[in-house]
Structures are given as C-alpha cells and as structure tokens.
Amino acid sequence: MRLTADVYQGDCLQVLEHFEDGKFDLIVTSPPYADRRAKTYGGVRPENYVEWFLPRAAQFLRVLKPGGSFVLNIKEKAAKGERQTFVLELVLALRKQGWLWTEEYIWHKKNCYPGKWPNRFRDAWERCLHFTRNRKFKMNQDAVMVPMGEWADARLKSLGRNDVVRFDSQVRSGFGKNIANWVKRDMAYPTNVLHLATECGNRNHSAAFPSALPEWFIKLFTDEGDWVLDPFAGSGTTLGAALALGRNCVGIDTLPDYCDAARAKVSNVQLELLADEPVGKPRRSSGSLRLDIGG
Numbered sequence: 001m002r003l004t005a006d007v008y009q010g011d012c013l014q015v016l017e018h019f020e021d022g023k024f025d026l027i028v029t030s031p032p033y034a035d036r037r038a039k040t041y042g043g044v045r046p047e048n049y050v051e052w053f054l055p056r057a058a059q060f061l062r063v064l065k066p067g068g069s070f071v072l073n074i075k076e077k078a079a080k081g082e083r084q085t086f087v088l089e090l091v092l093a094l095r096k097q098g099w100l101w102t103e104e105y106i107w108h109k110k111n112c113y114p115g116k117w118p119n120r121f122r123d124a125w126e127r128c129l130h131f132t133r134n135r136k137f138k139m140n141q142d143a144v145m146v147p148m149g150e151w152a153d154a155r156l157k158s159l160g161r162n163d164v165v166r167f168d169s170q171v172r173s174g175f176g177k178n179i180a181n182w183v184k185r186d187m188a189y190p191t192n193v194l195h196l197a198t199e200c201g202n203r204n205h206s207a208a209f210p211s212a213l214p215e216w217f218i219k220l221f222t223d224e225g226d227w228v229l230d231p232f233a234g235s236g237t238t239l240g241a242a243l244a245l246g247r248n249c250v251g252i253d254t255l256p257d258y259c260d261a262a263r264a265k266v267s268n269v270q271l272e273l274l275a276d277e278p279v280g281k282p283r284r285s286s287g288s289l290r291l292d293i294g295g
Contacts, residue, residue, distance in 0.1 A: 001225060004248045005239055005266040009259045012231035012252040016059040023063045024250070025138065025226035028214045028238055030073035034086050049086040050093045056231065057094055063229070067137045069221040070099070073107065073209060075126040081119060087127065094131060102137075103130040103192060107213060111197040128194070128217070143219040145187040214238040218245050236262025243269045
C-alpha cells in the first residue's frame, strides 16, 4: 500500500485553502485551548475563542467528506472560581455553522495525579467532541471492540426471565436490552468513555496527547487508505498513529520546530513499517513517504 504523509508549516486557515473539497475522511485534532500555551502558540482569550476558531472550522467543513467525522479534543479550564464557557459556546456556534454534534466522548486520564482547590478537585478528563456533516457517516464499531470483562462471568451465569427477551426500560424511555445476546461472546462494544493514560514520554511538545487517543478514533472512523487530517499537528502524534494504521495523513502547524518533530515522527514510523515487512515480500510503500512543506 502506497501511503502519503504531508507536513505543512503555517496557519491551517490559509493552508487548507489549497486543498480540494471533500479531501479527508477524518479530522482529529487538539487545538490550543483558550489561555493555554501562550508561550508556545501565543494564546487565545476565552472571549475571542469562538471568533478565532469558526473560520478554521469552515475550512474543516469544506475539506471533510460528506461521510467523514471531525473529532475535537478540548477542555475549558476554571478561572476566578468558575468554569469557562467557551467550549459550550463553540459547540453551539459550530451547530449554527452546519455541523452536527453527533456525540461527546470522554477521555479519562487514568494516571492523573491527585489534587484539589478550595472549590473543586483535580481535572481527570477531557472532551472529545464528535461532529459530522451528515447523520450517516462511516463508523467501524467492530474495530474498537473490547474484551467482555469479568462482569460477564457472574452476570451471564444465571439468566432470569427478563434476560432472555428484550426487556424494555421501566421508565418508558424506549430503550431495551436482551442480556442473553451476550452469552458466549468474548468481545463487546465500548462505552463513550476512553480510559487512557496521559502522554509522559513526549518531550517535543508542551501538550501532547497519547497516541492511543487518535489511534482509537482513526480505527473507528476510517478504513485503510483513507485520509486523516490534523490541522494543529504539534509534534505529529496523530500523523504517526494514522501512518502506522495504514492511513494517509496531513498535518499542519504554525511552528517550524513542531513541523520538524512531526516529520521525524512519520519518518520513524515509515522505517518501522518497512522493517516489519516479511523477507521476500514486496515492500508495501517503498519510496512512498512524501514530506511536502507548505507555507
């Protein structure tokens, strides 16, 4: 399989103007949060965040395929005794722009260290907001199934009469379940809470997320050979994950040092892919790695 990994330096607002409509199957990214990383990216004030983000989101909407997905990892902070509201305001603004707010996934930082403030406790989670252009979109649910877990041994050992038929919710919500459907199964579908450790080994970026985070969404929302975009690519975590999973990818960042780190990341992944090829088998992507620098 011939794969392409492109890294562009510049503001995604301008860089994406050179891409055709409907180029990408998935956009997964973590932009600079409001009032965060000011020394790195200059910082965007919470009251200006929606105004700053919407023109870029308009480009995302244009370059995303009709059946594609946009996953936004973002988290508001607390200041002056209360939570900021720019993320909630952004969700409402994106809906007005034409996006469908399809789902909200929670990244639970399972190795978060303890702490507290006078009016709250340590943050141990971040949002991963899932937006789409249409109600029907690509979603490979089987690709992210998880082991059933120990609960199944006890829960499925002795089934009651309500477990062998569809048992409707007692509060008349319209939802129901048939527990017997899960007997003798080894795998189950996950919840929308992802229990992943934070990134501790990446010294090339001030706010890198773990590779397992974009990897999960890439598996869920794309197929091999699809195109993945990270418009705030940082040190290239998303690009490395995409390439390792057999997807083409494009990353954009404003800072030259991060672009260099992203190029190094995809180059290393490419070498690992070539090294994994069985002896005597044609290499899947010989000469295919292309690092185009724009802007």
